[in-house]
Amino acid sequence: MTIIKVENVSLTYRVLKNRTSSIKELFRDAVKGRVRIQDFVALEDVSFTVEEGEVLAILGRNGAGKSTLLKILAGVLPPTTGISLVKGKVAPMIELAAGFHPEMTGAENVLFYSALMGRDLRKVRKRIFEIGEWAGVTDHMDFPLRTFSSGMTARLAFSTATDEPAEVLLIDEVLSVGDAEFQEKSRTRMLDLIQGGSAVVLVSHDMSAVRRLATRAIWLEKGIVRMSGNPEEVVAAYEAN
């Protein structure tokens, strides 16, 4: 069964050439007849499908359009042209602590984040203690997040994000976080999730992880699919480049 279907997706950002976004300057430029808008093509005519049970790795240099593609899959960015269809509940693992608020307590943040992920809050309420415990921040759960160290915040975010299995996982460089001990723990959990998910899209610069986990790979360059197929071959070609 096809879980993710991306068809001829293109995305164009409109960028003001001299990024001064004040109305005055826009007006001045318009009067002088030189509104300096430049189209920046982030993705061009990208098509692929992910079948059930597949792990798709996306390779590419910084700025190749990998994160943009993940955002389109997450439904955050609408593509300029083309269609992106995803079946099932999507769990984006992208910059995990982004939804956290420094003034809310650890427990409140866990709840809020889970609500953003569209989870059943009654279930989450019962699990707050376990989530905190797994992250190793049990004693701090009732304090505001601003009193947490950055490592603690990252661990709590990871613990919350990975607490419930999801059908479609979008992973952007968050295979593991924290200190050595926690890294091991989080890596194991992420691997479990990847094996449990019905479809996974993985963005990573860690080639050994891609070789190990992916069943297929896509190599993006400047928004265009340069190569797609067997991960071994794509990684080899990417590394040779």
Added chain:
Amino acid sequence: MSLLVSRELTMRYKRSVLGIGWTFLNPLITSFVLWTIFSYVWASRLPGDQQFAPYLMAGVLLVNFFNQSVALSSESIANNSGILTKVYVPPQIFPLSTSLAGLANFLIGLIPLSIVCLISGQPIAWTFPLVIIVGVCLSLLTAGIGLILSVLYVRFDDMRNIINVLLMILMYFTPVFYPISILSPRLQQVIQLNPLNSYLDVFRWAFSNNATATLFDWLFMFITSFASIILGRWVFKKFWPRTVAML
């Protein structure tokens, strides 16, 4: 959604000692200051049985509700860009929840208003529950405006200043601390065009017969609130794809 509203409410005063008490104190203090100054000037210009203190406080509450909701909801998209660019959440809920939080704040503010009514000897009218209609209409109005401004806010860096100036002008064009009768007939006509004036008339009339609400006021209130929310949602939907790419 309910989580967002309560977050909005509690975060507003999170690190202050008095917490939610500020919801009471803020309008009380503002009204008291305005009262001490203006009661000598204009109190006598109000028709016989109208007390100046509740008249003033109603204006302060309503305009505060409007100003805060518009200012905060126009920032809400930009402030939550971290969430909006990572997880799919219906983006409209950020400006909308700010307006709802404003409504809750307004309803809480009715308590000190009632107290001021009692102290000043202005009887509370049986039409008091109609105040809720004013609150709902005003939150629709601010939600619509907030939806439009939140998109512009992302696009233009100077929106914050423009919004502040416009809100201040609008406040002076609303009869908050002066009776409308002191103005020249011509200026009164201009003020009639300000929708907030109609909201305020209905509000003052509903809670204690403290103003006259005409049919025009009622109609103007309903029309502006519904027009605002419909237009706001339309504009937001239309410009959202371009806005999110700029976050």
